[in-house]
Amino acid sequence: MSEIAIVVVEDEREVRDAVVRDLTPFAGYFRIEAAEDVDDARTLLSELGGDDVLTGLILCDHLLPGMLGIDFLIELEAEPQTRSTRKVLLTGQAGLEDTIRAVNEAKLDYYIAKPWSPDNLHQVVKSQLTEFVLNSDEDVLPYVPILDGPRLLDAASQRGWEGRAT
């Protein structure tokens, strides 16, 4: 079983600290990584690839130094390693036009407005990672306690049934 990572890309330290801390409930199941800009995020992703860690979810700020979060997500959509990664934009500043572009071109999966509520954040992370796990070849059972348990169990019994059928 491969390890799955949640990557936070956020340039403001205070915000980054808060997001990372809000992700603590997932810490026992997922590797939580942070990057303060796009360059560091690229390094981080290649390190994760080298360690055979799957990037399950990217929470990305929109206004990053030198590059818009949207453009970075579009870039990741084109990479085989991160194509199936769930992509969530975390921002208070993206305009409607940017958002539409993100949905159309980056297959943006979700958009969280700042300031966020931890409940909402948890909900989004949970459902997005559930999608990721279901679409991967990974064993879904270890994630039942932390993600969407009923859906994962349904899927597990479905897979088991299919397994028997073949």
Next chain:
Amino acid sequence: MSDNDIRHANYYALCLGEHRDEVDDLVGRVTQATRGVIVVEGFVDVESFRERMSRLVARGDYVVLVIVDDQVTAVDGPGLLDELGATAEFEPATKMLLVTRPEDREGIVEVVRPWSDEGLAHLAQSLVTVYFVEHAPEEMERIGEFADTELLSVAYTETEKELQRTESQLERLQRSFFVDVDVPDDEVERRMIDEIDRALSEPERVAIPAGTVLLRHGQAVDRIWIVLDGEVRLTRTVEGREIVLHLRTAGRIVGLMAVARNQPAFMDATAGTDLTAIPLTLEELDRALRGSETLAVHFVTALLRSMVRRHQRSIDLRLQVDQLNLELARERDQLAAALARLEQAQTRLIESEKMATLGQLVAGIGHELNNPIAAIGRATDFITEDLSGLPLAHVDGVMMQQAFDEALHRPPISTAQERNQRNALAETIGDRALAGRLVSVGITDAADFERALGNLSDEERERRLVDLERYHQLGLSLRNIRSAAGRISDLVGSLRSYARAGQGLASGVEVASGIDDTLLLLGHELRGIDVVREYGETPQIACFPGQLNQVWTNLIHNAIRAMDGSGTLTVRTSSLPAGGVRVEIEDTGPGINPSHIDQIFDMHFTTAGGRVDFGLGLGLRLAKDIVAQHGGTIEVDSQPGRTCFFVTLPSEPPEATPGES
């Protein structure tokens, strides 16, 4: 031809015959009949005959008579004469053919053999007479000796009659229009009225009070008015206004134009004063004209003169109208220009009004935000103060206090550094998850790890690590609150100082601080852009700081947009030799198109491709106006990769204040 002018032309008769003796005989008889006035020549050779004719005509002499014998064997006599008749220069000559049998040929006088000498002579005389009557009446006396008197008298009578007819026509014409040229107008009119009185046995005079309408525009006219005394006004009413076309130029005959053309009146005719007039129906006018030989002349003369006056008046009116049109066009252009200036001024007013409103709003919000920010700031300090000794109460007090203090005060490291520390530690202790937790609470190497968590059972170690994480997070959160609150506080401060916009003239202003406020407030646009501040020693100046903030905002905003996400923004300040400050705002964008550079300070000029930017639509024009109000200058120098705006500001604005804000 020049010799013809000094030489008297001669008249010739040419004879062509078969035998020399016959021809000579003929020549002798015709010469005798015409008393030598006509030079008669004889030919037996047709070529010599033709040559002689052409030569005579060519040198300006006249061939009066041609006589051809039809018995000339080598020649078709009638054909030769017809040919001469069809030739323009020989056409006037009378053609005589000597024949045996007459054939009544057109244009040819046939003389039938045998002719009597007397008859031939008389015929020759008659033909020459006819020629002179028709073609040379002024030389008639030359043929006086032999002219056919009967024929002449007939011609004379006809001419005389013709002459008389022409003269009488001429006289009538002259009487009509030219005889009275020297007679004054009132004399012509008096004669006309006399003739009317005579022809119609003194028709009734009518007294017409001033204001009476004689003719109404558009209505049928059944009589004309001969005005004896008083003035008639001819007017048209256009859009409810009466336009006087003729007053003194109306003349004495009113209504004739409409009557003559059988059309409705095309003007109103009103008695301008009390009038005395003779009304005449068409029938009466006709009777008068037929009853008097001279009335027509006087009437037409009076009418012509009045028409000439009316026509002149029309021309004058036309000129006046043209003049008025010119003046109107000039006024309209001036109005249009004034309107354009007003619109510009209005746009600027709205813009600065918008900025002022926005400024008040921002100042209000800034003020309101101050209280919660102050509360957050103070509360953070209180928590920090209250917590300062608390970690020490823990069993592992020193360790907890250290974790707390470090989180509170440790300078931040980059995410990459933190990851490197974690990787290194994971190598050492062989547990990546644990290494991550340790690094985040500040334990970065094996020695520290040993010191903090060595020699502990797993259970004890976990409990202590959780406590360490708790105190660390506490310090971290406090630190983050403090820094976030500080940033809000800075923003609010800049907002308030920026938004003191247009609150009048202030002295002792540091130009650079306004630029710094602007940079801070535009911070969200500055990501990816390096900001270089090269501030020199500058004097404090008197200025309208809020308005200058608009200048900096426009210039910096434009610079940022030009660089599109990456580049270097350089802001320089320096002092001017004469006092005052020079500010340069330079970007590394692609530069301004040289064909646009002259327009960039114009109203509404934007290269932003139709994008609307809040509050900055008038951008550079506004900046230029504000700088100009301060008595300063704004200039631009642009090339690809480097565009710089230079602003100079004197140490204080000129006397004239910029009005309002």
